[in-house]
Amino acid sequence: MRKHLLGLEGMSRDEIVEILDTADMMRDHLDKGEFDNDYASGSSVVNLFFENSTRTRTSFENASKFVGANIVNISVASSSVTKGESMYDTAMTLQCIKNDIIVMRHSIAGAAHYLSKHVDSHVINAGDGQHEHPTQGLLDMLTMRRHFGRLEGLTVAIIGDIKYSRVARSNIIGLTTMGATVKVFGIKTLMPAGIEEMGATVCESIEEAIKGSDVIMGLRIQLERMQSGQFPSVREYHREFGITADRVKLANANAIIMHPAPVNRGVEISGEVVDSANSKIFEQVTNGLAVRMAVIKLMSEAK
């Protein structure tokens, strides 16, 4: 395991496989109800969340406990972020509070890179702006691999708000590294320039994206995108561009439904699809725990 987990960009197939294999092992512990492992005992983890995310923060918190690490939460007042408090000061403070692993969520792209240059601790990027969310990419790949037994040769359709999504970026990078094909579809106002240069195939319609895919991954459409005029109404969005049961029929047999949650039922995906038998959306949450346990274990061993 490398020193920091800042993103999936630049990670090799072997590095990803090491984490996924370890995560499988962690998943076994979870399934057996074994929550008091000691893989990382003696390690201290700091959860540093500049952006609110109870889900991800709690996932890291439990993951740390389940591998025997100590964890503390530092909540940062959102006002100091908007004031643009120097990241350098934050880094120096963290450097002085001795800790082994810093888990950071920040609204600004590159924040974890910045921190990693100024502290001795390991840094785990728990999401930086629109850039990357590597543990999400890893848990998504773990979910696919556990279902299909492989990643190579799979076709994954990522659908929704691609432009503002760090989940999309981490998945595109990770999946293409592992030999999967990634198709993306988003309404044009939610598509970033040059995404094809990252290795994704851009589809012209949601149907084209779903057709022949093994995985349908929906991304959350935030209602503020409608307020800022990027689409005219939820009604039109869901009808024309939503993941509905009818559209899911275009996918390959045995295809699975994924979503990083929280889900907007009736916007990017219908409730019926969320609750369908091939939905892995809640399974992803458990796999997230396993992946984070694996990363903390591997980092603790690397110190």
Add this chain to the structure above:
Amino acid sequence: MFIIKNVLVGGKVANVHLIGNRVSKISYDKSEDTSNTPSFDGKGGVLMPAFIDMHVHLREPGYEYKEDIKSGLESAVAGGYSAVCPMPNTNPVTDNQYIVNYIMNKARECKLARVYPIGCISKGMKGLELAEMASMQKEGIVAVSDDGMPVASSGLMRLAMEYADGLGLLVISHSEDKELAKGYVNEGANATRAGIEGINRVAEESMIAREILLADALKTRVHIAHVSTANGVDLIRWAKAKGIRVTAETGPNYICGTDELILDYNPSAKVNPPLREESDRLAIIQGLVDGTIDCIATDHAPHSMSEKSKEFATAPFGISGLESAFSMCYTELVLTGRMTLDRLSELMTTNVAKILDIPCGEIVEDGLADFVIVDESAEYIIDSSNWYSKGKNTPFNGRHVTGKVMATIVDGRLVYKI
């Protein structure tokens, strides 16, 4: 009497004699005895008219922690400049004669480079009503611009171009439609990869088009600041072919840098307009070679270390550039064989003087003694920690460059030597 000894003039070794701020004699006599006259040994460097930068930010009054007039002018002469034009986004903004007067007095006290301030287009740089351009002109401004806060209202821009033209003042357009410029870097594959919100190039190009069409319809002049895109160059080329009175500048940042530099999230690479793509960079160089772009201006934008050590999105825009400009341009334009040193001299000096109708150094008898001596073979690595400027913010630190400023003479006085 002062003699600039042992410098290359037109390819020949010469001694250039000065009396006061004028050239009195150019001697090619190698056996000339200069021992009784104060002199400076140019050691075989090339003597050129000193550079003029029509786009700098000296930050005074108001932001002296970023730069002040003295440190800015020290930086200017170290960069080979004999004159600079500070933009009016000071605090308070330079929108009235009293601030212009303050800047002029401060600059005179420094006895370094000449200062030709640029006044605001609009009162308070608010884009609502015209500033008192004629009063500011009496105190010394040579142009008007709302640099950094572009004039959004086309109606006001029209009035500004007409009013300024009547005074013989140049209007400089920082061409940017803020509605299309809500990001931090060039919108494109690198912005997407880095996950940083992009600024669409049309933010710049649409406003260049507007200014050009206004200049055509009103029969006035307009100057486009810091051109950064290929389409921007094409628009200006089209306008010039039609006889529209447009001039344009670009800068070392766009000649030498692309948005690859943002990929490691170095806030020093954050600049407005943003660093673009390689195809833009090449189009800009072509524009400089074929004369579409008239001159090179640094847009020297010093900031403090603490401001530039914030996260990328919250750090301010701007690159400090007076002290690296010549070396960067020489390396990218002359050393590569794209143009001659004489052509670079036009871009950095004579064309700027023509656009602003101000004097510049001339290596002829009775010519103004504003000179720079450059060593064409000196190689070094850019390191802003050695700069006179308070602004150490540059993404070009560590670049290997060729061509170095050895000395600068302003008004017949040696104001900088290495």
